[in-house]
Amino acid sequence: MSAPSRNAYVPFVSVDNMMKLVLHIGIERMMADLAAEIEADFRRWPLFDKTPRVASHSDIGVIELMPTSDGETYGFKYVNGHPSNMKKGLQTVTAFGLLADVATGYPLMLSEMTILTALRTAATSAMVAKWLAPRGATTMAMIGNGAQAEFQALAFKEICAIREIRLYDIDPAATAKCARNLTGRGLNVVSCTTPEEALLGAQIITTCTADKQNATILTDNMVGSGVHINAVGGDCPGKTELHRDILLRSGIFVEYPPQTRIEGEIQQLAPDHPVTELWQVISGTATGRQDARQITLFDSVGFAIEDFSALRYVHGRLQASGLYLDLDMIADPDDPRDLFGMILRAAA
Numbered sequence: 001m002s003a004p005s006r007n008a009y010v011p012f013v014s015v016d017n018m019m020k021l022v023l024h025i026g027i028e029r030m031m032a033d034l035a036a037e038i039e040a041d042f043r044r045w046p047l048f049d050k051t052p053r054v055a056s057h058s059d060i061g062v063i064e065l066m067p068t069s070d071g072e073t074y075g076f077k078y079v080n081g082h083p084s085n086m087k088k089g090l091q092t093v094t095a096f097g098l099l100a101d102v103a104t105g106y107p108l109m110l111s112e113m114t115i116l117t118a119l120r121t122a123a124t125s126a127m128v129a130k131w132l133a134p135r136g137a138t139t140m141a142m143i144g145n146g147a148q149a150e151f152q153a154l155a156f157k158e159i160c161a162i163r164e165i166r167l168y169d170i171d172p173a174a175t176a177k178c179a180r181n182l183t184g185r186g187l188n189v190v191s192c193t194t195p196e197e198a199l200l201g202a203q204i205i206t207t208c209t210a211d212k213q214n215a216t217i218l219t220d221n222m223v224g225s226g227v228h229i230n231a232v233g234g235d236c237p238g239k240t241e242l243h244r245d246i247l248l249r250s251g252i253f254v255e256y257p258p259q260t261r262i263e264g265e266i267q268q269l270a271p272d273h274p275v276t277e278l279w280q281v282i283s284g285t286a287t288g289r290q291d292a293r294q295i296t297l298f299d300s301v302g303f304a305i306e307d308f309s310a311l312r313y314v315h316g317r318l319q320a321s322g323l324y325l326d327l328d329m330i331a332d333p334d335d336p337r338d339l340f341g342m343i344l345r346a347a348a
């Protein structure tokens, strides 16, 4: 049996290699790099293909496909969200993704994206906070201390100069895990036993909980003027974290309105409630924070362009790092029309 052609092979970044890449680059450095990549792509937002992600819902979770293209490169991510998974010893969110060459349609790279999603979500949150958070913010409350939490904390340390993280989770074991993982990483970590305690002195509030319902992680009276809210966990129809009254008091910033109106906190509001698109703030055509008293809210749901930026970043480091495996993934017969004959020759 002859060996597959060179075109048959697609570089595959396994979980093992992704972990090695993160450790090689450094986790904070990699999130700062990703934030820069994502910000650069937000500046060229109009040229991307954009569509709300394609979601398949069940009673207990969702499986989604997130495609986009900049005309030269195409990317998609497969991602799930199953809040009840944790009790079965499984992750709430898992993902993998692919980049392809628009000119030929041939894949350029297949990659794990469970780790990469945590990195890109935190990088996006911190990049957005850099634009919207009150000046001189040094303290962040972190409500929800699950898989994403440490990534969020370290991205805000690296990109927004946050020095104190105040942790709260309904499960104290999650807070203990998060505090342990953040030890010795340059943050003052305070473990709290109520959400109110976590909010003390916080200029930035990150909510990153998982519950398949309209939860109320923050009530209106918990949120003072001038704070920035980074709302990460409300990202599905019927799955929100903030009381509606908070939204009515906030300047609301979103990734892609057609997707966020379905999935974000703003699903609780009228379909024409005013929101600001982040790419416009970043490219200078819309105002970010208006004054020191405004509550700014990043209604984060995660958009395909952030995954595209992250995949392209990893792809750009493949040759230098060598951290990939070649997968025999594309059937590529010598005579493109002889796919059938290729199978027959394999029997010889």
Ligand SMILES: NC(=O)c1ccc[n+]([C@@H]2O[C@H](COP(=O)([O-])OP(=O)(O)OC[C@H]3O[C@@H](n4cnc5c(N)ncnc54)[C@H](O)[C@@H]3O)[C@@H](O)[C@H]2O)c1
Binding pocket: 081, 083, 086, 092, 093, 117, 121, 143, 144, 145, 146, 147, 148, 149, 168, 169, 170, 171, 174, 208, 209, 210, 211, 215, 217, 231, 232, 233, 234, 235, 300, 301, 302, 303
């Ligand atoms: N916006 C985005 O781009 C994006 C990306 C990735 C994940 N997410 C979402 O972020 C959320 C967190 O993801 P994860 O992987 O860390 O999940 P996870 O299940 O690992 O952690 C969630 C944590 O929230 C805690 N929690 C649940 N209800 C709470 C409450 N009322 N108060 C305080 N804590 C509570 C749980 O105990 C758990 O520790 C999920 O909802 C996920 O869908 C969003």
